[in-house]
Amino acid sequence: MYVDSHCHLDRINIEKLNTSLTGLVDAAVERGVHKILCVSIDLEQFEQMATSVAPFPQVYLSAGVHPLHVDEQPYDEQRLRLAASRNRVVAIGETGLDYYYSKEHIDAQHESFAGHLRLAGELGLPVIVHTRDAREDTLKLIDQYGNTESAGVLHCFTESLQMAQAALEMNYMISFSGIITFKNAEELRDVVRAVPLDKLLIETDSPYLAPVPYRGKQNQPAYVVEVAQCVADLKGVSVEEVAEVTRNNFYRLFSRAQG
Secondary structure, eight states, X not given: OEEEEEEOGGGSOTTTTTOOHHHHHHHHHHTXXXXXXXXXXXXXXXXXXXXXXXXXXXXXXXXXXXXXXXXXXXXXXXXXXXXXXXXXXXXXXXXXXXXXXXXXXXXXXXXXXXXXXXXXXXXXXXXXXXXXXXXXXXXXXXXXXXXXXXXXXXXXXXXXXXXXXXXXXXTOEEEEOGGGGSXXXXXXXXXXXXXXXXXXXXXXXXXXXXXXXXXXSOOOGGGHHHHHHHHHHHHTSOHHHHHHHHHHHHXXXXXXXXX
């Protein structure tokens, strides 16, 4: 039984796939993907996202504002706190820093990330962290404002082994997406080999970054199986072991998901 620890069901173009949200979830279940975490990037759309997945008890939620949205949605603790109290919300985020696409709003990114980290610590919830080209500042803010007990995950990891090791020392997990199946991702595959399996999560980040052999198509939770298989190949273990350990890791990190 697999878990897709990070996707955006509300961002998948179901009409283009000639299916429905029910069809997407059913397709995942048919491949053994029985739990899905639908991740918020925008509090403006949070209620709509929560309502759309409400019929599916196997889908959990997070609440947060992506760093590329902070210019239009500055940090609002009261609003985030309210969203985090919603049924089936098991994490804060995704939040973090992105200097690759946006260096224009760095101060707002820092304020938002720090606020998400503080509130997550207060609520005892893990944080889902997006980081791109901001290694030093990401780790610095986690160290300064984060809670090592509730911790969190660096999702869709594409950074260095050194950053992964620093995050692991702060009790964070590392999550890998379909990028690890890409032909030009050998350095990232080295990181997968080095990260202990009991500190590792798998995800799709749907609808983005579909793994080989679906690259170029819209991604969906069913395809987390390909990510699991790649991890298994790199680790020299069975895909069943990867599924079991990453599922246990998911429940250990996102403890509210067990309720």
